[in-house]
Amino acid sequence: MFAPGVLVGDVLVAQALFPGFDAGSQFISELGGPKAPYPLVFNIGMLIGGMAGMFAGGGFAHALEAASGRRVVSAFAGLWVALTGLGAVFGGLFHWPDPLHRACGVGLAIQFAPLFAAWALWRRPGYGLLTALSIVWFFALLLVLALLIGVWNVRTGSDVGLWQRAHAFLGILWLGVAAWALHRQAADPTPDFAAEPIASRS
Numbered sequence: 001m002f003a004p005g006v007l008v009g010d011v012l013v014a015q016a017l018f019p020g021f022d023a024g025s026q027f028i029s030e031l032g033g034p035k036a037p038y039p040l041v042f043n044i045g046m047l048i049g050g051m052a053g054m055f056a057g058g059g060f061a062h063a064l065e066a067a068s069g070r071r072v073v074s075a076f077a078g079l080w081v082a083l084t085g086l087g088a089v090f091g092g093l094f095h096w097p098d099p100l101h102r103a104c105g106v107g108l109a110i111q112f113a114p115l116f117a118a119w120a121l122w123r124r125p126g127y128g129l130l131t132a133l134s135i136v137w138f139f140a141l142l143l144v145l146a147l148l149i150g151v152w153n154v155r156t157g158s159d160v161g162l163w164q165r166a167h168a169f170l171g172i173l174w175l176g177v178a179a180w181a182l183h184r185q186a187a188d189p190t191p192d193f194a195a196e197p198i199a200s201r202s
Helices: 002-016 028-032 039-068 071-093 099-121 128-148 160-187
Strands: none
Touching (some): 002 028, 002 039, 028 160, 039 071, 039 099, 071 099, 071 160, 099 160, 128 160
16 A cells, blocks of 8 residues: 555656646656656655565565465466566666666556456455456556557557556556455455365465
């Protein structure tokens, strides 16, 4: 829950410190580039938020496994979250327009986290709403990603930044919601999978 807040806050502060920045036509990465008046604000924020995101991946996997009993699927869900944090770290280390900055694209791994979370929680008591929400969220992320990369020619040069922000915002918002829901359910548990034969777990 902490990591998404850091990343969103960093972008908002960096934008506020960049007079004339156009969130529609400019990429988020430009907040840490050579034209930014205070690039360190964005870059250091990305490093802190990214490292928090990497740790969040491990914590998310652990919480998901505790809720579902499905170790492998939960581990993959946590991996996608951790890779998203790693993408932010790359973004903070390699500043736009450094060619190595493209490594931050690994952060798109958040695309798959809702799908694997839904898989882990499938038919688990108390998690029906989060499961359904995660499935819908996965397809919403998929649609926004398709529009971001130019499918159907919907994206234009004046709104590419908005599509990028929409995908990033949806991804980290889902992470915050899912982390909160898992924490809340753990504090007020329903009957769990403990009685389920181990052989049926995946």
